[in-house]
Amino acid sequence: MDRLTSAFGPDFERGLRIMLDAVARAQKDDFPGASTTDMAAELGKLAGLRGRPPFFDYLGSGLGRGARVRLADGRWILDFTLGIGVHIFGHGNLDLIETAIRAAASDIVMQGNLVFNHEYPAMMEALLAHAPAGIDRCWLALSGADANENALKLLRQRRGGRPGVIAFHGCFHGRTSAMAEITDRPDYRVGQPSTFPVHYLPFYDRDDPSSAAKAADALRKIIARDGDRIAALLVELVQGEAGFRTAPRDFFVPLFEQCRAAGIPVWVDEVQTFGRVTELFATTWLGVEQYVDVITVGKMLQGSALLYRHELSPDPGLISGTFSGATVAMAVGRRIIEKLTAENFFGPDGREKQLENLTRKHLAQLSQRHPTKISHIDGIGAMVSFRVGDGSLNQTREFIQRAFANGLALYYGGHDPACVRLFLPAGVLTDAELYEAFEIMDRCV
Numbered sequence: 001m002d003r004l005t006s007a008f009g010p011d012f013e014r015g016l017r018i019m020l021d022a023v024a025r026a027q028k029d030d031f032p033g034a035s036t037t038d039m040a041a042e043l044g045k046l047a048g049l050r051g052r053p054p055f056f057d058y059l060g061s062g063l064g065r066g067a068r069v070r071l072a073d074g075r076w077i078l079d080f081t082l083g084i085g086v087h088i089f090g091h092g093n094l095d096l097i098e099t100a101i102r103a104a105a106s107d108i109v110m111q112g113n114l115v116f117n118h119e120y121p122a123m124m125e126a127l128l129a130h131a132p133a134g135i136d137r138c139w140l141a142l143s144g145a146d147a148n149e150n151a152l153k154l155l156r157q158r159r160g161g162r163p164g165v166i167a168f169h170g171c172f173h174g175r176t177s178a179m180a181e182i183t184d185r186p187d188y189r190v191g192q193p194s195t196f197p198v199h200y201l202p203f204y205d206r207d208d209p210s211s212a213a214k215a216a217d218a219l220r221k222i223i224a225r226d227g228d229r230i231a232a233l234l235v236e237l238v239q240g241e242a243g244f245r246t247a248p249r250d251f252f253v254p255l256f257e258q259c260r261a262a263g264i265p266v267w268v269d270e271v272q273t274f275g276r277v278t279e280l281f282a283t284t285w286l287g288v289e290q291y292v293d294v295i296t297v298g299k300m301l302q303g304s305a306l307l308y309r310h311e312l313s314p315d316p317g318l319i320s321g322t323f324s325g326a327t328v329a330m331a332v333g334r335r336i337i338e339k340l341t342a343e344n345f346f347g348p349d350g351r352e353k354q355l356e357n358l359t360r361k362h363l364a365q366l367s368q369r370h371p372t373k374i375s376h377i378d379g380i381g382a383m384v385s386f387r388v389g390d391g392s393l394n395q396t397r398e399f400i401q402r403a404f405a406n407g408l409a410l411y412y413g414g415h416d417p418a419c420v421r422l423f424l425p426a427g428v429l430t431d432a433e434l435y436e437a438f439e440i441m442d443r444c445v
């Protein structure tokens with residue numbers, strides 16, 4: 001029996017069943033009672049309040065089913081953006097709605113770092129049960145950037161206040177002041193001061209056979225010159241915002257070994273890769289557990305977390321805050337981990353790998369039909385990317401807007417060249433829906 005059912009009595013369980021049955025019936029019948037709104041007017045109002053227009057004419061109605069979402073104007077679209085990689089189980093997932101309702105009924109909306117309800121330790125346990133070997137401590141936080149801030153503070157403290165970070169060209173780590181300083185996008189920090197040293201290594205380039213040697217050489221020089229001012233090496237094992245750029249294990253291992261020899265901890269930012277790379281952790285997928293000291297996760301967790309080896313535990317007062325997550329988000333995040341690890345998503349025969357293979361097959365066919373227009377296919381599992389035309393931001397955005405007008409929401413990554421990123425809703429996407437998405441893309445090329 002669920003904890004709350006025993007506290008609230010059988011009426012709670014009966015009421016919950018009635019609600020869930022109503023949602024399931026409405027989903028099946030395409031929400032016959034759903035109203036529509038003047039989406040353009042609402043989005044115009046939003047743009048006015050925010051001072052910036054939205055990227056798409058997308059205002060969700062609050063209704064959806066699987067890979068499809070119903071917009072406020074009643075239009076249905078296939079969603080391959082997923083709130084930039086958050087909703088791996090798509091829209092209107094009844095299992096997650098049930099989890100959310102149960103959590104919503106339990107006392108408080110938000111949890112923090114002074115007193116905890118059941119959902120907080122349960123989320124930590126779920127994460128650590130599947131974390132790479134040796135990673136045995138956890139702090140929850142609200143966003144990916146928030147978890148990354150905590151990681152940076154922890155690492156600096158354990159490294160005696162050394163301020164610097166070694167990162168990679170093309171990296172993205174969030175939009176707080178410190179994360180914007182590390183993120184390799186000067187255009188995202190216009191008007192912001194530089195307050196600590198950030199050194200960049202070249203990321204793997206599959207067209208350059210000496211790519212690994214170049215990165216190793218650059219790291220050697222940084223360590224020789226500035227090694228005693230470095231807090232950590234920070235890496236995305238698959239670069240997210242740069243366009244789902246992958247690199248082989250052999251690229252990373254010599255870098256991690258150099259760091260180990262120099263006493264520099266390795267911090268893997270898995271905010272975007274978490275749950276998408278045919279394993280829960282990219283660190284495990286690449287088999288680099290023994291080199292990794294700190295991992296940050298977010299997005300599909302519905303919150304975020306800093307995971308680390310116990311030797312790195314922070315001193316009192318370094319990490320805390322009023323909020324560490326919403327009760328519903330913690331419960332749903334934990335259920336997502338349970339579902340992903342129990343329902344055959346991972347491994348070489350799991351659903352994510354199947355979808356990656358099928359997506360690559362569709363992309364290869366699209367590229368055959370439009371040889372000058374589709375190229376540079378990359379990614380892994382539920383994150384696959386490709387280049388459109390010359391990869392200019394203009395052409396890429398134009399393609400995305402055309403796809404959106406035809407019923408498919410896509411998003412881009414990288415700049416000069418940019419690419420289209422497919423965030424696949426692997427928890428629910430059918431082969432037929434993937435086929436339909438490619439029919440739309442074929443029309444839009």
Ligand SMILES: Cc1ncc(COP(=O)(O)O)c(C=O)c1O
Pocket residue numbers: 084143144145146148172173174175236240241269270271272273298299
């Ligand atoms: C690798 C990586 N780190 C950090 C972040 C920041 O996460 P958030 O937007 O939740 O602060 C992102 C967001 O896209 C990301 O991709």
